[in-house]
Amino acid sequence: IGFDYIRLYSGEVVVEGVLRDHHRHWIIEFNRRLGLCFVFNAELWDILDGLTVLHNRSWDKVLIRTDSVEVVQVIQVVFSRSSNSAFIRRI
Numbered sequence: 001i002g003f004d005y006i007r008l009y010s011g012e013v014v015v016e017g018v019l020r021d022h023h024r025h026w027i028i029e030f031n032r033r034l035g036l037c038f039v040f041n042a043e044l045w046d047i048l049d050g051l052t053v054l055h056n057r058s059w060d061k062v063l064i065r066t067d068s069v070e071v072v073q074v075i076q077v078v079f080s081r082s083s084n085s086a087f088i089r090r091i
Helices: 039-056 069-080 086-090
Strands: 002-009 012-020 026-035
Touching (some): 012 039, 026 039, 069 086
Antiparallel strands (some): 002 012
16 A cells, blocks of 8 residues: 555545555555544554455555554554454454
8 A cells, every 4th residue: 555645625634545566556546535533543544445445356465654653553563462442453
């Protein structure tokens, strides 16, 4: 999943993502209007939406790029132990 964007439109958050193959060729673009939310949650939605698109297309090897250390840490915690958040477990 590459080149993800979080934009604000009139106070609402919109997550936009672009999926690329290992040659960095464009596969598909997606977006989701989240309304009012924290940027941290928008980053998580962006990853979940990208993974869902890839799963539906039967892709099984994925590299996720994000500039959010907090998001990476939360996802890593889920792999090392169970999380109380169903949203994080879903990712």
